[in-house]
Amino acid sequence: MLDLKFVRNNPELVQEALQKRGVDITLSEFQEVDARRRELIQEVEQLKSQRNKVSQEVAAKKKAGEDAGEIIAEMKAVSQKIKELDDEVKGLEQRLQEILLGIPNIPHDSVPVGKDDSDNLEVRTWGEPTRFSFDPKPHWEIGEDLDILSFAQGAKITGARFTVYRGLGARLERAVINFMLDLHTREHGYKEIFPPFIVNSDSMIGTGQLPKFAADMFKLEGLDYYLIPTAEVPVTNLHREEILPGEELPIYYAAYSGCFRAEAGAAGRDTRGLIRQHQFNKVELVKFTRPEDSYAELEKLTNNAERVLQLLELPYRVVTLCTGDLGFSSAKTYDIEVWLPSYQAYKEISSCSNFEDFQARRAQIRYRPHPKAKAEYVHTLNGSGLAVGRTVAAILENYQQEDGTVAVPRVLQPYMGGVKVIGK
């Protein structure tokens, strides 16, 4: 969320940012509630100050053996009034909090202004879209033909948008996970984390999934627990309500996790194959940085994710999301899109974002620039490094061969026990 004082002091700037995002929120209620709250606080604090003073007097009188009945009776009324005002202030603060939690982050100046994904800006491409001398198949057909993916079994044992990986398919999924984790931990300097896949609502609020996007999450019945939609949630919340020593920054974490998404609004999109599932695997990269470093760190993080595709030799491009397509909590996002022959298009496989202090403020993650200095909010970043299911889909499609088999990318062969080709 944005800083209360920042919103108070820069309403035009916030309003402008909301407009660029195409979000329809006005700040008039915020301003009313904020002003009323401050007014009441001054009133109630004056009363509390009085009460504190008189309470001292009561203590003194009692000690001296004098009667304090009169002023005690007087304070009874004051205390009653304080209680009433406190309740009112609390109500206003709750409302203020709600309003603030509903305001998205302010896009960075370098983010292009635009309406939707058609206005996203292509930054660079790597490789060429794969060409075939035969008629290529979509990955869901390849997977079923080779008996390494079963959508029917997934649908039977659970439901739509669940998939069973079989044999070398299961092995390939696991190989991709291990390859990515090894790359990021050994070569890119990330510390490996294996988090819980279930978190409480405080964590979901900390990273911005709640309260706005409850409908996209799976909640455990009768409990304050949610299945994580991404490892970003548990990993970023690792340092919730902490003040980190400045010398520990930047912190890099890489985490594998299952990801669970209800995706309330996605019905009818990407209905076939591995692209949009209720459960999928992902290796996530998370960074905590000093504010002045966060944009340089975003470039590095994006490059780290790209490296996976380069080593897998999968063609891709990088786009900067425009203001209208930017995620709620993000100030700037690069999407990495891999070439998918079945879509005849680039398809998102990673999303790398700088949240600046937006998540840090919600989650109360701070650091001390110097041992004596006042604590400030860190900047948090994260990006997929990468989405595993989509990577497998991209491998199957881009590495398919005319005889129906699929070649295994060279870097994955050691992770596949030396298997070079997935065949029948």
Add this chain to the structure above:
RNA sequence: GGAGAGAUGGCCGAGUCCGGCUGAAGGCGCUCGCCUCGAAAGCGAGUAGGCAGGAAGCCCCUGCCUCGUGGGUUCGAAUCCCACUCUCUCCGCCA
């Protein structure tokens, strides 16, 4: 799941039974001085966060809030009452 113990500042740890200069003793750690060629030891000083005001963006002053969280009792709560959360020990169960 059952029984018991506990949760206090960066850490350890008093205070809770008997509510009143205790935002909190003492110790450790850390920071800055003194000492030293330098270091250690020793000595001295300083060391939580938030909110609202103050012709005040950093500094400073005043007030308010915070002793796991949320309620309650009271003129007044770290201290009394209730609920919840978490941690530890024992038993049961399990991978």
